[in-house]
Structure formats: structure tokens, C-alpha cells
Amino acid sequence: MSYPFAAIEKKWQERWEKNQTFKTGDDFSKPKYYVLDMFPYPSGAGLHVGHPEGYTATDIIARKRRMQGFNVLHPMGWDAFGLPAERYAMQTGIHPKVTTQQNIDNFRRQLKALGFSYDWSREVNTTDPGYYKYTQWIFLQLFNSWYDTAQKKARPISELPIPSELTGDAQKKAREDFIAGKRLAYIANMPVNWCAELGTVLANEEVEEWVGKGYTVERKPMRQWMLRITAYAERLLTDLQHVDWPTGTLELQKNWIGQSTGCTIKFGVAGTPQHQILVFTTRPDTLYGVTFMVLAPEHPLVDILTPASHKATVDEYRKATALKTEMSRQLDAAKKEKTGVLIGAYAIHPLTQEKIPLYIADYVLMGYGTGAIMAVPAHDERDFAFAEQFDIAIRQVVAPAPPSPSGREDGGEGLFAGDGTAINSPIIDGLKTAAAKEKMIAHLEKENLGERRVQYKLRDWLFSRQRYWGEPVPVSFDAEGFMVAEDNLPLMLPESDNFQPSLSGESALANIPSWVNFERDGKKYRRETNTMPQWAGSSWYYLRFADPQNKDRFASAEKEKYWLGDGVDLYVGGAEHAVLHLLYARFWHKVLYDLGYVTSVEPFKKLVHQGIILGEDGSKMSKSRGNVINPDTVVAEYGADTFRLYEMFMGPLEQMKPWQSKSIEGVYRFLARVYRLFVNSEGKLNDKLLAAPKDEKAVLKILHQTIKKVGDDIETLSLNTAISQMMIFVNEAYRVESIGRDAATKFIQLLSPFAPHLCEEIWQAMGNQESIAYTPWPKYDAQYLVESSFEAVIQINGKIRARTELAIGISDADFESAARGVEAVAQALAAKSVKKVIVVKNKMINFVVA
RNA sequence: GCCGAAGUGGUGAAAUGGUAGACACGCCGCACUCAAAAUGCGGUGGGGGCAACCCCAUGUCGGUUCAAGUCCGACCUUCGGUACCA
Structure with a gap:
């Protein structure tokens, strides 16, 4: 039997809207909770089932926090500038504003149909002049700093x-x-x-x-x-270090920023003492191993240093490099093939005064370090490949120590890129790599030949x-x-x-x-005729939600401090934004922090990525594969509550997981079972709920277990196991003759963040006038969780040999004698000598026998 | 290549170092029904045994431990990110 989800959901969505149930007030005396979704780009394709995954999780948190008495900020908006609308406009002549507005209206309709408790009065749109006024304002803060x-x-x-x-x-x-x-x-x-x-x-x-x-x-x-x-x-x-983010995302950001420490070294140029070539290296300890140097093709010194004899080949190489696509360049890199040409000039080694040939090669990038390198083929994989190809001398200056047995550090004959001991290097001979680096940098700094430097991969x-x-x-x-x-x-x-x-x-x-x-x-x-990239609007939208109507400031100082004084409490969105969006937003936030406009150092305190939802065939959803699930269809067939619950029940939020139409049935059945548990066939409240429970202790036990588990699981976003526990409760409720008003009330409150429409309906049927959304979140009473006995597991040498029911709190000695009293155990131990007995209190015992 | 995440029944998945597979799908059985659907109740990792029970089992191989899905080492596979960053 089904339950009337369509009517219920329509009724409550209208009521929430009419009563402005989820409008967020600015009552600064209450503790705040700011839970944010990554706002979507409103594409013409409409909402994807991936969107509501994160949105449902945050909605559950938001609803629980309201019931816990927090002032909750849970907003939604549109990242609406974007290339698709512009390209569509070029083809059709329809203004991007028009299609964007249509798409937004469609997205909003779809989101409302899922019953998310957003404060729609705070909706923002990056293409709205009232919004981009402040995107431009922030740009000018950067311009004027x-x-x-x-x-x-x-x-x-x-x-x-x-x-x-x-x-x-x-x-x-x-x-x-x-x-x-x-x-x-x-x-x-x-x-x-x-x-x-x-x-x-x-x-x-x-x-x-x-x-x-x-x-x-x-x-x-x-x-x-x-x-x-x-x-x-x-x-x-x-x-x-101040943020609570997934470790993988932290690593991505760190790699992207790409800090490396080393030093710069000045090399003279033979014949032209007024010029110097500055290089950056992380291995100053290999300075004596330099046998050639490479400048990036675009390096400004190339024009100056190249003699007429080499102009033609150098120009030709530079031209070829400029035309080379990223693709073919990457292909060369993958094949470890190096290209380059001599420029016909020579550098002077700062310590040995040796003449060193200068090359240009596209494996040296103008955009990193100084755009020039000292090449040490014996101890750098790339320099090694180049030297082999161009038949350049390879000079060992680091001895592997101890010789690595695996040979992993050894990238081939004569190449050793790992740490070891300096050799053939007068100043630092015998020193381990770390110490050799330090001593070399100190020496170079003293002689004014270079200086310590921290280099970043990050580009402007x-x-x-x-x-x-x-x-x-x-x-x-x-x-x-x-x-x-x-x-x-x-x-x-x-x-x-x-x-x-x-x-x-x-x-x-x-x-x-x-x-x-x-x-x-x-x-x-x-x-200026350039416009800003799409990243601009999304780099600060979380600030605007604090005060979206403000016409004088991106947000009032007071509201910024209240809602963002310690950043967004929980930010949920796709891992595809792990680097750029988050890095850009953090950057803008820090600029605004420096200029005194925001009060927190970091914008997003806790970050969680929802996993991608795959098609039923286990591959990525795509139109061409024909495995796309449309949320509208699912909502029409099963209702929003089922849709929400199913997406949360599929598995851990952060995990990638395939859609399974069959499994939705199970979740739908569960909600229908809940409905029938409360409402009988005449549409009246079921007597079973009102009667005092026959077995009160059993009901209270399962109830309080459920209150604890659901509450704890929401905190860790283990929403799949929270739902399991509620299923266990309902299965038990069907088994017992009666569960009583109190248990029924608390259960429906627990379920309400997950399936809000159904729970509002039942809540009202139970005689309540007010929305369930602000009723106090149930608390569990530990006394009902206490057990009087447990099933003791008896192991012999770690293998389970018997089980027996024992009283909670039994002493180790009594536990042991009780275990020995079990016939199977007594038999097994008869001929053996017990060497050791391990007791895990209220759980198990293990006899270690010879 | 490097960095990160993950490999558990037919399927989605549970499991503070302490009873592997909760919950759900699917399947099987029973009840209700003229019948079916829906619903309710029960069973369901593999192998063996009439049975109580026994053996095997969390990608592979080792290790630590009284005890390992969980910790350590090596490897294999899949997915995501990144790519000559000196």
C-alpha cells in the first residue's frame, strides 16, 4: 500500500512558504550555525541527482540544529554567469539573461519540490547587479591594495x-x-x-x-x-592548519601551492661581466655537479647573450616552442624526450670558475623559479635525460649512503636523485645531503653568490x-x-x-x-572591456548570505561578525572544487581580512565532499550513456521524502556510489510503514501509539538507543546508519503490541530532518498546531541503555568455542569460572594447559592454551 | 611517474584491535486471498553434517598481537587529482 505523499508534500511545502517557517532571523543572542552548500550553476539540463545529495545532508544538519535551538543560516543561490548561456545566446540570439532566469526558475522549483529548508528570502544570484556590485567592489579592494x-x-x-x-x-x-x-x-x-x-x-x-x-x-x-x-x-x-577538511583536499591544496625550499645562485657570464644568470635550486649541495645550464626559451637574457652565430637556430627553436601545443609538450614530457639548443654563450661556475655551456630548452619554464636552472645530470632525472640525449658530461657529487638495496632511488645508470653523502665537492665533502645543503647556502650567502629562498608553484x-x-x-x-x-x-x-x-x-x-x-x-x-571569470562571483557568495539585501556594504559588520566570526560551520560540495574555488575564496577572504572587512582568518571551518552518484550501470551518469536519473521523475513516483531518504541511505556521503532503482523501493516501503504505524486505514491516528506500552522497558530501550544513534550519526554525517537505526526501531514497533505516545513523539522528531513532509503531517495528526521544525531535539536517557546481561563469547586460542549468557559487571574471576563451567569449554580445556586468560569485560574471554 | 581515496555476500553496505556481514535490495518459504498484487511474519556468505555443531571466508603475500576487515610492510586492481615546478 502506498501513502499519499504527493498531497502531503504539496501541503507542507505551501505551508512552509506561507508561514516563512525557515526564514532566518538575526537574533544575535542565540548561538548561530551556518551550514552552506556549494551553490550550483543553473544549467539548462536542470537539477542532477548529484546536487540533492549534498543538499539533503546539509538540510538534515540544518533541521537538527534548529531543533537544538541554534539560529541556523542555510541559504541557496546561483552561480549564474557562465559560458553555456553565452554560447547559447550566440547561436540563438536569446539574451543570456533570459535563459539564465529560466534555468534559475527551474532549479528553484526543483529544489523547493525536495523540501529543503532554505531561507529563500536570502537567495543570491551572481548576475544580479545588486550582487555583482560587491564582486566589483572586492575587485577594487584588490586593485587598491x-x-x-x-x-x-x-x-x-x-x-x-x-x-x-x-x-x-x-x-x-x-x-x-x-x-x-x-x-x-x-x-x-x-x-x-x-x-x-x-x-x-x-x-x-x-x-x-x-x-x-x-x-x-x-x-x-x-x-x-x-x-x-x-x-x-x-x-x-x-x-x-586551522581548518577541518578532508586530508585529501588539504594535500591537493598543498600540492597546488607547491612550496619548495632551496636557494638562488648567481652564475657569471663568460665575456660579459655585467650580466648574471640567476637560478633557483633545491639541491645547492650538488653545485659542483653542474655540467650545463638551461634557460627557458622566453628568458630575457637569451636575446642578450646569444651571439650572431647562434641566432638562427635559437630563434627557430623559440618559434617552435611557442607553437607547440600543451598536448605535444606533455607528450614529450611523458616520453622523457628533451629538446633544446645551445645558445653559443657560456656561464661561469661561481665556485670553480669553470666555463659552462648554456642551452635553451622547453623543459625549463619561465613561469617558475627564475626561469633558468643549473643542470646536474648525475642527480636530477630531467637533467640526466637531457645530458644523455645531448651527450653532456655527467659528474657524480652525491654518493648513495647507505647503498640502497632496492635501487629505487636509482633512476638508471649514473643517476641518483636521492639523499646521500657529498663527494667531489671541496666545501662540503663527506656531509650528508641535509647538512651539505645548509653549509652550501651559508657559504653562498657569505660570498654574496646566492641566498636562501622559498619558492612556490602557485601562479598568479x-x-x-x-x-x-x-x-x-x-x-x-x-x-x-x-x-x-x-x-x-x-x-x-x-x-x-x-x-x-x-x-x-x-x-x-x-x-x-x-x-x-x-x-x-x-x-x-x-x-576596460574584459569581464571577470566565473570564479569571481563564487569567491565570496558565502559572505553575502549573511546580509543579502544590504545596499551599502557587502554585509554589515555586525552580521558578518555574527554569522562568519569563525567562518562557515559546515560547507558541503563536490571534490572537483577542492583546489581552485576553495583556493580563490580563501585568497579573497584573506585580502578582506587584511583590510579589516571580515573577522575570520579562514572562510570554511569544516568541509565535506559528497561522493559522485553513478548510473545504475556503475559508470558516470551522462546523456550519451542514457543512464541519467532525473530527480523530477523520482519525486513524482515516490515523493521527495523517499528521494531524500534514499540518497542518504545509499551509503557513506563521501563515497562514490551507483544509483539503484530497486533500493528506492525499500526506502519507500519504510516510509509507508512509518505512515501506517501512525495512521490507520480510516486516516485516524493508530491506537497502538497511544496505548501505554505493554513491554515498556523494551520499547524505551530501543527508543533511547535510537535517539542516541541517530543524534550521534547526524553529527558525523553517517546518515546511512542513522536511517538503519530508525528502520530497526520501526521493525520493533511493528513487533510489539503498543509503543506509547512518548516513544511515538520522539521517534517522529528524529525522523523529521530526513523526511520532513511526512513527519510534519504525522505531527499535525498527533494534535500539534506548531511545525515540528522547531520542537526540541529528543535527548536520550542513559539509564535505558543499561543492559543487565550479555552474551559472553568464549574463545580458545582466539577461536570462538562457546557462548553463554552472563550478568553485566561480572568479575574476571567469576567470568573465567563460568566459562570453564560450560561443558564444551571444559572438554576442550581438559587435556590442555592454560597459559594465559584474557578477559574483555562484559564481552568475551580468551583461553590461551599450549 | 608522483599524490590521494578505496577493494567485505548475488547487490548497496555495517562493524571504539574483541561474536564479520547490522540495515536494505534481491531471492526462498509461510500467512492473508478464489487468485494475484499489496501487506505481515520467517529464512538467506560458501562448504560439510540427521543434528548439536564443524571447517572456510573481508584484493594478494608477509608481519605485530592472546585476538586483525581494522595496526605495520610489500604487492595487485579500481577510481580521483596532478604532471618536465628545478
């Missing part, structure tokens, strides 16, 4: 010390350039992934996607806005896109080319019906002269 490396924090650009030689009107250009070079948001000519067909720059992680779809992507230097996230590398790394954030559908960058340029920040925010995205990028590689905004060019106070200006 510089990073003080002494104080290790961002400071207003007005506090930037200007060198005395740059003062005065005559120096305005030089001064402005100097300031521009210090800003946290700055313009640079950067090699980017340019896609001519899309007319835009792609992020590295987007390249593969579009190349896969048949688009051409090339590396091309272009004028780009950059955000100086590298200034925060150290803090982004060390502050990870490429922040501009040549797109229409994004936040305009609120900066203009006057007739002389000086930058002026827009002080009248929001800088509105202009209306347009042409979404094609301009041919110059600028965004579609460049096609709207009336917007681009403007006059103010008699001066002419040209606007």
Missing part, C-alpha cells in the same frame, strides 16, 4: 611608500607604473590559452574540454588582468575573460592611459544583442562604443 611583505598583509595602495625619485609631476608615468606593479590586481602580458573560435582565453583546466570538442587552442601572449594570489602563497599554505590568478556574460571590470583608462577605478558601482553590464567577441580578441563589450567610451568632468575615458 598592495602586499606589504614585511607586515605580511595587504594594505591600501595609499599607504604604499613611493621612492623619492618618483615624486613630482614629471614622474607621473613612472610613478603610476610603479604603483600599478604593486597592486593585487594588475595588468600583464601573459601567455594564455587563446581559442579563436570561442574568441576567448581559457583556463588551463578548460583547455582539454574544448580541445576535446574539436576547438583549437594556442598559447599566445595577451594583455590580461591578474590577481596577485602568489603574495598569499605562504599564508594559504600555513593557514590550512588570470582574472580576465573576453566574454560578454560576466562582471565588467570596473576600471577605465584616461586619454593618457592612466587607470581610474570606477567609483560608481555597480558598473552595469550593458544591454546588447551581439554576443560575438570582437575580432581584436576583446570581449563583445568592445562592440558597444557607447558603453566603452564615456566622458566625465570633461575628460574622456575608455572602459
Whole structure:
């Protein structure tokens, strides 16, 4: 038999909306709990079954916290700028605003149909000018700040010390350039992934996607806005100690930031004493092993140092490198094939004064370290491969010690990349690697030949896109080319019906002269035509939820402090955002922290990733495989409560797991069983519940076990086992003749965060006027959990040989004699000598026999 | 290659170093029914035994321990991330 879920769910969704049941007040006297979902990009495909997985988990937490008396902030919004809507607009001419709004309406409808207890009055939308006003405002905070490396924090650009030689009107250009070079948001000519067909720059992680779809992507230097996230590398790394995140995600972030410690070393150039080549190395102890050096092809010294005799080959190699796609470059890397050419100049070894040949090769990247390396083929895998290919001398300066028996450190003949003992190195001979590094750095620093340095892999954030559908960058340029920040925010995205990028590689905004060019106070200006990447809006939305209607500030100081004083309490979302979104948001948060706008060091205290839900065939859900499950269909067939409960019952939240249509039946049956337990065939409350329990002790025991288990499991998000326990309770309730009002009441409260519609209905049927949502969360009474006896397990040499019922609290001696009294045990022990007896109190005993 | 997560019945999965497989699906049986569905009750890791019971079993191989799915080491497989970062 079914239960009338459709009517029940409609009724309660309407009632919650009408009564504003989940509107969050700003009662600052109550303890707060901020539980946040990663807001979705509202795609045309509608909600995917993966979305409600995390959303249901957070909803359960939110509902439990309300019942525990917390003031709960549980909001939802839309990360609505995005390329799909713009591309659709290019094809159809329909404005992205229109499709975005349709998609949002559809998503909202779908989410409401699942009964999530969001405070919809706080809904945010990144494409709303009232929202992106503050995205732009934060951008300007970055633009108007510089990073003080002494104080290790961002400071207003007005506090930037200007060198005395740059003062005065005559120096305005030089001064402005100097300031521009210090800003946290700055313009640079950067090699980017340019896609001519899309007319835009792609992020590295987007390249593969579009190349896969048949688009051409090339590396091309272009004028780009950059955000100086590298200034925060150290803090982004060390502050990870303050957060409660999955270890895997912490590792990903650490790897992405990529800290390595070492030193820089200055090499002279033969014949031109005015030039020096600076390298970064983590292995200064191998300095005596240098047999060649490599500069990145784009290294500025290449032009200066290359003699005419080598110009042709060098230029040819540089050109080839620029055209090389990421793909073929990676392929070379995988094959360990190295390319490069001699530039015909020589460096001078800082200690031995030896002449060292200089190469350019694309395995050295301009973007990391100093763009130049000292190559030690004996102790570096890449240098080794290069030396073998180009037949360069290999000089051993580290002896493996002790010789590694596995040979794992030994990457091949003559290559040893591990730690050992320095040899053939006069200054440091005989020292272990760690000590050798230290002594070498000390020596280089003393001789002014180099200095200690911490290097990060992290690059600055490429922040501009040549797109229409994004936040305009609120900066203009006057007739002389000086930058002026827009002080009248929001800088509105202009209306347009042409979404094609301009041919110059600028965004579609460049096609709207009336917007681009403007006059103010008699001066002419040209606007920046780049827009911000999709990451922008999602880097601070969690702040806006604290005070979404505020027109004067991204959030009032008071509300920011109350809701975010110690960060978001629980943040749930996909692991695909483990690096970029979380890193960008942390970066912005830290800038705002430095400038005094937010009060917590880290934005997200606890983070959990929900696992991917696979199709029934165990592969990833996709249209082409035809294994996509639509939430609407499931809700229509079984109802929202079943859908929620099923997704939570599938398995551990963080685990990847396949959808099983069959299993939904079981969860549905459970809810129908609950309904029938409370409501009889005439639609009246079942007598079984009201009658005093016949076996009160048994009912109370299972009830309090359930209260404890469900409460504890929600805290650890072990929602699958919480549901199991409630199933056990219901199975027991069917077995006994009567369970009583109290147990019935508490059980329905326990279930309510999971299946809120059904529980509200039953709650009302039980005669309650108020919503169940704010009733106090049941507490368990430990006295009902106490057992009087236990089934003692008797082991002999660790194997179970017998079981017997014994009283709780039995002494070890009594336990042993009772166990020996069991016939099977007595027989087994008869001919043996007992060497040892281990008793685990109230559980088991193990006889160790010879 | 490197980093991370995970391998348990026919299936999804449980299990503070202490009774492996809770709960659920599926399957089998019984009740209700003219019958079926629905529902309720019971059984269900594999092998052996009439039975009480016995043996085997948590990817593989070792180790620690009175006791290992759980801890340690090596390996295999799958998934996710990353990729010449000096």
C-alpha cells in the first residue's frame, strides 16, 4: 500500500512558504550555525541527482540544529554567469539573461519540490547587479591594495611608500607604473590559452574540454588582468592548519601551492661581466655537479647573450616552442624526450670558475623559479635525460649512503636523485645531503653568490575573460592611459544583442562604443572591456548570505561578525572544487581580512565532499550513456521524502556510489510503514501509539538507543546508519503490541530532518498546531541503555568455542569460572594447559592454551 | 611517474584491535486471498553434517598481537587529482 505523499508534500511545502517557517532571523543572542552548500550553476539540463545529495545532508544538519535551538543560516543561490548561456545566446540570439532566469526558475522549483529548508528570502544570484556590485567592489579592494611583505598583509595602495625619485609631476608615468606593479590586481602580458573560435582565453583546466570538442587552442601572449594570489602563497599554505577538511583536499591544496625550499645562485657570464644568470635550486649541495645550464626559451637574457652565430637556430627553436601545443609538450614530457639548443654563450661556475655551456630548452619554464636552472645530470632525472640525449658530461657529487638495496632511488645508470653523502665537492665533502645543503647556502650567502629562498608553484590568478556574460571590470583608462577605478558601482553590464567577441580578441563589450567610451568632468575615458571569470562571483557568495539585501556594504559588520566570526560551520560540495574555488575564496577572504572587512582568518571551518552518484550501470551518469536519473521523475513516483531518504541511505556521503532503482523501493516501503504505524486505514491516528506500552522497558530501550544513534550519526554525517537505526526501531514497533505516545513523539522528531513532509503531517495528526521544525531535539536517557546481561563469547586460542549468557559487571574471576563451567569449554580445556586468560569485560574471554 | 581515496555476500553496505556481514535490495518459504498484487511474519556468505555443531571466508603475500576487515610492510586492481615546478 502506498501513502499519499504527493498531497502531503504539496501541503507542507505551501505551508512552509506561507508561514516563512525557515526564514532566518538575526537574533544575535542565540548561538548561530551556518551550514552552506556549494551553490550550483543553473544549467539548462536542470537539477542532477548529484546536487540533492549534498543538499539533503546539509538540510538534515540544518533541521537538527534548529531543533537544538541554534539560529541556523542555510541559504541557496546561483552561480549564474557562465559560458553555456553565452554560447547559447550566440547561436540563438536569446539574451543570456533570459535563459539564465529560466534555468534559475527551474532549479528553484526543483529544489523547493525536495523540501529543503532554505531561507529563500536570502537567495543570491551572481548576475544580479545588486550582487555583482560587491564582486566589483572586492575587485577594487584588490586593485587598491598592495602586499606589504614585511607586515605580511595587504594594505591600501595609499599607504604604499613611493621612492623619492618618483615624486613630482614629471614622474607621473613612472610613478603610476610603479604603483600599478604593486597592486593585487594588475595588468600583464601573459601567455594564455587563446581559442579563436570561442574568441576567448581559457583556463588551463578548460583547455582539454574544448580541445576535446574539436576547438583549437594556442598559447599566445595577451594583455590580461591578474590577481596577485602568489603574495598569499605562504599564508594559504600555513593557514590550512586551522581548518577541518578532508586530508585529501588539504594535500591537493598543498600540492597546488607547491612550496619548495632551496636557494638562488648567481652564475657569471663568460665575456660579459655585467650580466648574471640567476637560478633557483633545491639541491645547492650538488653545485659542483653542474655540467650545463638551461634557460627557458622566453628568458630575457637569451636575446642578450646569444651571439650572431647562434641566432638562427635559437630563434627557430623559440618559434617552435611557442607553437607547440600543451598536448605535444606533455607528450614529450611523458616520453622523457628533451629538446633544446645551445645558445653559443657560456656561464661561469661561481665556485670553480669553470666555463659552462648554456642551452635553451622547453623543459625549463619561465613561469617558475627564475626561469633558468643549473643542470646536474648525475642527480636530477630531467637533467640526466637531457645530458644523455645531448651527450653532456655527467659528474657524480652525491654518493648513495647507505647503498640502497632496492635501487629505487636509482633512476638508471649514473643517476641518483636521492639523499646521500657529498663527494667531489671541496666545501662540503663527506656531509650528508641535509647538512651539505645548509653549509652550501651559508657559504653562498657569505660570498654574496646566492641566498636562501622559498619558492612556490602557485601562479598568479588570470582574472580576465573576453566574454560578454560576466562582471565588467570596473576600471577605465584616461586619454593618457592612466587607470581610474570606477567609483560608481555597480558598473552595469550593458544591454546588447551581439554576443560575438570582437575580432581584436576583446570581449563583445568592445562592440558597444557607447558603453566603452564615456566622458566625465570633461575628460574622456575608455572602459576596460574584459569581464571577470566565473570564479569571481563564487569567491565570496558565502559572505553575502549573511546580509543579502544590504545596499551599502557587502554585509554589515555586525552580521558578518555574527554569522562568519569563525567562518562557515559546515560547507558541503563536490571534490572537483577542492583546489581552485576553495583556493580563490580563501585568497579573497584573506585580502578582506587584511583590510579589516571580515573577522575570520579562514572562510570554511569544516568541509565535506559528497561522493559522485553513478548510473545504475556503475559508470558516470551522462546523456550519451542514457543512464541519467532525473530527480523530477523520482519525486513524482515516490515523493521527495523517499528521494531524500534514499540518497542518504545509499551509503557513506563521501563515497562514490551507483544509483539503484530497486533500493528506492525499500526506502519507500519504510516510509509507508512509518505512515501506517501512525495512521490507520480510516486516516485516524493508530491506537497502538497511544496505548501505554505493554513491554515498556523494551520499547524505551530501543527508543533511547535510537535517539542516541541517530543524534550521534547526524553529527558525523553517517546518515546511512542513522536511517538503519530508525528502520530497526520501526521493525520493533511493528513487533510489539503498543509503543506509547512518548516513544511515538520522539521517534517522529528524529525522523523529521530526513523526511520532513511526512513527519510534519504525522505531527499535525498527533494534535500539534506548531511545525515540528522547531520542537526540541529528543535527548536520550542513559539509564535505558543499561543492559543487565550479555552474551559472553568464549574463545580458545582466539577461536570462538562457546557462548553463554552472563550478568553485566561480572568479575574476571567469576567470568573465567563460568566459562570453564560450560561443558564444551571444559572438554576442550581438559587435556590442555592454560597459559594465559584474557578477559574483555562484559564481552568475551580468551583461553590461551599450549 | 608522483599524490590521494578505496577493494567485505548475488547487490548497496555495517562493524571504539574483541561474536564479520547490522540495515536494505534481491531471492526462498509461510500467512492473508478464489487468485494475484499489496501487506505481515520467517529464512538467506560458501562448504560439510540427521543434528548439536564443524571447517572456510573481508584484493594478494608477509608481519605485530592472546585476538586483525581494522595496526605495520610489500604487492595487485579500481577510481580521483596532478604532471618536465628545478
